[in-house]
Amino acid sequence: MPAKKRGTTSSSKSADFSQVDVARLAGVSQAAVSRAFTPGGSLSDDTRAKVMAAVKQLGYRPNVIARSLVQNSTNIIGLVVKRFTNPFYAQMIQEFTRVLQEQGYWTLVFNIAEKQEIEEALPMALQYRVDGLIITSATLSSKLADECARSGTPVVSFNRYATDGHSHMVYCDNFEGGRMVADALIDAGHTRIAYIAGEESSSTNRDRETGFVRRLEERGHALALRESAGEYDYEMGYAAAERLLLSGTPRPDAIFCANDLIAMGALDLARCKLGIKIPAELSIIGFDDIPAAGWPSYELTTVRQPFGILVDTTIQVLMDAIHDPESEVIKKVVTPTLIWRGSSRRKE
Amino acid sequence: MPAKKRGTTSSSKSADFSQVDVARLAGVSQAAVSRAFTPGGSLSDDTRAKVMAAVKQLGYRPNVIARSLVQNSTNIIGLVVKRFTNPFYAQMIQEFTRVLQEQGYWTLVFNIAEKQEIEEALPMALQYRVDGLIITSATLSSKLADECARSGTPVVSFNRYATDGHSHMVYCDNFEGGRMVADALIDAGHTRIAYIAGEESSSTNRDRETGFVRRLEERGHALALRESAGEYDYEMGYAAAERLLLSGTPRPDAIFCANDLIAMGALDLARCKLGIKIPAELSIIGFDDIPAAGWPSYELTTVRQPFGILVDTTIQVLMDAIHDPESEVIKKVVTPTLIWRGSSRRKE
DNA sequence: CGTGATATTGTATACGTATTCAACAAAAAC
DNA sequence: GTTTTTGTTGAATACGTATACAATATCACG
The missing domain is CATH 3.40.50.2300 (Response regulator)
Incomplete structure (x- = not known):
């Protein structure tokens, strides 16, 4: 059982350990612990080993929320989808979450039923400080688009036009x-x-x-x-x-x-x-x-x-926009293909 | 253009306003601004109005990440799904996100392909300090289950047994x-x-x-x-x-x-x-x-x-577990129904 | 007018992390 | 042996919010 409890209300979660706890146990400063988790952090092998031993002993796990706060970046992408019975969109979510994960991002899903619900869902996404937004099956009002632009959150409209001047677009022709x-x-x-x-x-x-x-x-x-x-x-x-x-x-x-x-x-x-x-x-x-x-x-x-291409392109555009926030609006059009099968007559 | 910029790197997001900015403009303390956004916060109508005016003028939006940090609660539920081509699971995600939203929670999706990937995805969910976890199409190793228990994160196994002693279960018979x-x-x-x-x-x-x-x-x-x-x-x-x-x-x-x-x-x-x-x-x-x-x-x-019932029950169990972390393991079994259609012979 | 209760407000602090800055040590260069 | 460079480290601070606590102001009641 952890030696220390935080919080006073009965509904609070159990104690987690912080870098301070790890530092104390390892006999180093909190900054050293932080550096141990920072790729390229300046730290000697010796202290790194001490930190990791303490980490393991306590079962410490970094708090991504705190990191997000100070780094102003959550590694979360907001995915706005309209309620879908359509397998096409189910497959999309599947694919978006998968590819985003490969790139080190996680997906927060906003499921909207009515067109107008996006007016509530999107501000919420911005409050969670998502690093980017993918919008499917809906169009941003210009007011919402402005808010995204003002907060520096890049938006890619998937399979929809966007004339707001800020959103990027990827769609099938x-x-x-x-x-x-x-x-x-x-x-x-x-x-x-x-x-x-x-x-x-x-x-x-x-x-x-x-x-x-x-x-x-x-x-x-x-x-x-x-x-x-x-x-x-x-x-x-x-x-x-x-x-x-x-x-x-x-x-x-x-x-x-x-x-x-x-x-x-x-x-x-x-x-x-x-x-x-x-x-x-x-x-x-x-x-x-x-x-x-x-x-x-x-x-x-x-x-x-070609939804593999559509998804990959969308994520590529989003990543580019995240890394270069000043970039111009990007618009990618993907060409579809006719697949001949038995439900239609062929040329005679 | 916002009067103030934060951050120094070029890749940082644009300036957002904080409660401090609002407070300065409204001529009140930061705490007053916070109280204006806290349901039941002690605040006079007068100052509340001043705050809201400043909020509107600046286009201020609360930072949920910061709030999550201090309140130790994110209002996010982690949903672990196995890569699904199955419409049944697509419908599930759809339904889970919808019902969770109705309850004021948002869904962070973890998409795992191989069974073993859950060993990476789940710690990540814990790092994001999700308030609860729903696991579909996978079983937690006892090590992972222990970690969830230790961090006080309730887990509901959806349509799977869980013998780890911590996870709740909801499944069809x-x-x-x-x-x-x-x-x-x-x-x-x-x-x-x-x-x-x-x-x-x-x-x-x-x-x-x-x-x-x-x-x-x-x-x-x-x-x-x-x-x-x-x-x-x-x-x-x-x-x-x-x-x-x-x-x-x-x-x-x-x-x-x-x-x-x-x-x-x-x-x-x-x-x-x-x-x-x-x-x-x-x-x-x-x-x-x-x-x-x-x-x-x-x-x-x-x-x-009856997937509506399955989903509703799962979320109910999860909510109960979130509000009463000390509760015993809950197990709900839902009975299926045979639907007679034309692909099978009837009794002669 | 005095007294206690109540409502409102600000100050200070905490949440857990990353990062700047300065201090220092060790090693390298001369 | 001295100077310069490089590498490590800790102290201090910032991120944006919520909240305990104390200090007021307001009001009711006598």
Whole structure:
């Protein structure tokens, strides 16, 4: 049992040892103990050994919070995510935490449901003095962006535009992805082409749709039908497809869906509930290339977001910004790839 | 531009204001500013107003790190997860961060790949002085558990046993879940029953399998075949099912898979590659009830882990432990439910 | 007006670390 | 042998906050 207790309230945590305790036991100064834990700290092998012996004997562990206070750097990155049922984002968190850890950073997750909740979560992240922020599925208000800039906290917007003048950006070329799908469907001979939107207010949806529709028009086609899922999830995609396919108008022969989950919902509805042959009677194309898109039950043609590259790039940009706070706004665009699978007809 | 700069190195962050700055501007003491941010702090309306005016003018934001240092409490919970491709765990993180936020806590994620990495990650969590720890998909070595206990950091093991004498536990009754599946398959008239294991070393796999096999034996049946996926993911399940179904021995008429992802892999292999009719020729049952299990393309019969309850219970246990550090080890077992769907035959 | 209770405020200190500065010792250079 | 360089060390201070304690000011009540 530790020889010393601190704190008076019963709810306080048990005693931890400080560098002072270690120093006393080792017969050196507190500064020496600190230097023993500082890479490149000036310390003789002799005292270092004495310190380490005392450290081991006490089971001392440095207090990162105290270090963060004096060094004004926490080694923590704030990751703001919108509530995700989408495997794409689950995979993202997975990947972000992993790569950040490799670089010696830890991830504090802020989970926001409503768009407006970011107004509360982000100030909290700043209060924790995170070294940097990654924002997915949300856009910073200019007021928030200013606060980040003022506190010197670099921000990278992931898969979103940011026009605030401070945030860096890394995103997939959604516009180009939409164009690819338009070309693919026209080339395959489709004539009644539909689109199912995801979350209407998201820039990803806007860009995918705009690229898609523009390219259709460039090649003399028009969008035959449009429906909105409202969210990027399976159930909403299923329901939207139902509205689309039972609307009474002539059935489309191809649907481009704003993401894979929506596409899988649409595919299941068409195939399982309406008995439509995929792709003979209806082509369906998604966006993201989540793992399930490649499963034999779906064989979903889709636009692959190279998320390994996206994540790595995002973290690289963030690291650069942390080490050079004065740098200009960086903007990296990653090009997606069309992955041909069995849910869409090929060129004849 | 802030009137004052701190730090000397070029890489230091921009100036933030401290309570001292606010106090000077408001013409009060630093303590008064602190009290203005302390709920129930003794302060007159007059000075409070002066403080708040200065706060607003400067754009002051409290430094949670400094507060954590003096209060010896960070309001951060460490969440240790094993690298997850499994949607079940993605959903968990989602849910944990959400509920913890509702309770005023933030989540620091530690992502470990290899079992042994926890030996590095966990001390780090302790260095950050987290108020509590939730451990999923891993077991604490007794050495680590001791360190947590010594530092007074409560630990809840999620869906794992912990015999270290300190960790609390919340888990689903996997043993009972296995029994349910055995009963369901026997009642439906199956005679050649197989099992595909997940990660062999996990207690979840062991319990599901043991419950399953024991119950089979109790009712006079034996396990006809056994194969191991090795991991809890789709690809491994697909491959394991291939080995199982092409092994040359008479084909099983039912397979219980250690989780849904494995089951979906097995189902896709059987149906799409081998052309086996599900459930007429082969019943498949999974475990977890992930969202995709209910999709019309799979209609997977499965054992539902009530993960909302699991998460809520875990956090409740953790909160209790934080507020009463001297409490005995708590162990909560949640009972799963069998969800009947189309991938398995019903009783005749 | 006096007295005690109460509310408000400031001073001083603590939390655990990193780091500057000066002191000193040892070694190297001459 | 002296001077210069280099390497080690401790004392002192700073980081930004919370809080115990003492010192007031305010008020109620007689």
